Amino acid sequence: MKSDNANGHEPAEEEMRGGEAELRRHRLAKLERIRERLDEPYKYAFHRSHVIAEARRIFEGQEPQATDESPAALPAQLAGRIVARRIQGKSTFMDIRDEQARIQVFLGWKQIGDDAYEAAKDLDIGDFIGVSGMVKRTRRGEITLFAERYELLAKSLRPAAEKYHGLSNVETRYRHRYLDMVANPEVLDVFRKRVLMIQVMREWLIAQNYLEVETPMLHPIPGGATARPFITHHNTFDHDFYLRVAPELYLKKLLVGGFERVFEINRCFRNEGVDTKHNPEFTTMELYEAYQDYMGLMEETEEMLHHVIKSVVGGETFVYQERVVSIARPWKRIALFDAIRQYAGIDLESTRNREEAAKRAESIGMEVTPEMGYGKIVDEVMSACVQPHLVQPTFLYDYPIELSPLAKKKRGNDALTERFQPFIACLEVGNAFSELNDPIDQRERFEAQAALRDAGDEEAQFLDEDFVMALEVGMPPAAGLGIGLDRLAMIVTDSPSIRDVILFPQLRPE
């Protein structure tokens, strides 16, 4: 059983072209030799005395002064992946890396013995090894683990990426993220930041007495956002379901049921285009707070985002794509129509007539197509003329009612809703409003959406009877907020593409 299972008839070999197969054959031959020496190349465990960063830190702490006679040394057993190797006759230097740090390992023929030194020739870049010895500095000052013993912990059969340029092919980086992480360890930092960001936000919400809940991903009726859904099928019900486009309606049903502060951090799915700001599945945080309105929530949102971003970037300013962003409070707040007047130079508020709005948008060079309604025109002007100016954190508020079928009308202005969106570094990172809790109004809004749908708008929302029924049971006044966590992760990690902050972004299947 030991030695006759590694000689090369695996299907993987057939998929490889010449050079790659040859590199793999070399490693398989080494694997074979290792087994012949009765050394299991895939170990079960290894006891580390320290992680590498810790060993380095302790060693640096006990280093003697330059005048001191005896050199400092730390006995240690460390483990990691071999990331570089410099063979020099009867001595060899290797760099090994664990999750946090790297360290140089010195293998000396005299120190580890002839057989072990010879066997070390079957080690490759990419292998995991465990090494016991003393941490000391070399003559050139490099902190180094001088090996007394080493053992192979796991053999790598695939060649490593180029040591200087690394792996830069974006398709390979996204399709095989593990290769990206191995070749470009700074990628780990991006995802650590993303994880920290979500963790800090969750802790903040829990500290504010929000209850974290989970609502369905499979929806009989897609709701809570204007978006095209994915369709899936349940076999025993013999019924189609939709992957959720938003958790909104379920979360509001929980307010009806009696919870007063709920949030959910989870995936949403939208069957739409893919680009640097959109992945088919993405992560949002949605919260709902009873007895609150949008202005109160705006204050809270600012406090939360400020806290989260500061915790992750370590200060009140950071750079996103070469522009300096300051999150110092208070953040700028501007009504959507004021922003349009200011940045686009046109007034879209004084008319609610679609044709007039189209004419004014066209006057500043916007293209307006026949199927665009009033709300859509406003949205387009905002995206084109206002959004590019919102480098510093800014809340836009009071959106036209056409764009917001789930938001409450603005007090004293039926044409607007009490809605706001936070923008940071010109990215839309969220959406919030005073939640519509009038079931009659809500039904009318859904009916307006149904009319849009009949007119061919595939993204218009469906009438959700159970949701309207819930409102009829009675929902307290409330404000709700959604934050796009992938977008926020882009901002705090200075990533130009959403794919850089999603571990396994969706690509066309090979």
Next chain:
RNA sequence: GGACGGGUAGCUCAGUCGGUAGAGCAUCGGACUUUUAAUCCGGUGGCCGUGGGUUCGAGUCCCACCCCGUUCACCA
């Protein structure tokens, strides 16, 4: 879906006017007992994204298609 750019060795990339497909790194062999992008000598490694076409001859020119990126459209 449109426009533009890209796809050549395991990785990073050259490839001129259409004339035998290259480099560095990795890998293999040799030298080397303190290197760190180690160095020196020698070798292996190619469906040039796929399929057609033009041509005596195509990595190179033409057509179609596939995949990736950017951007526009749509959206968060």
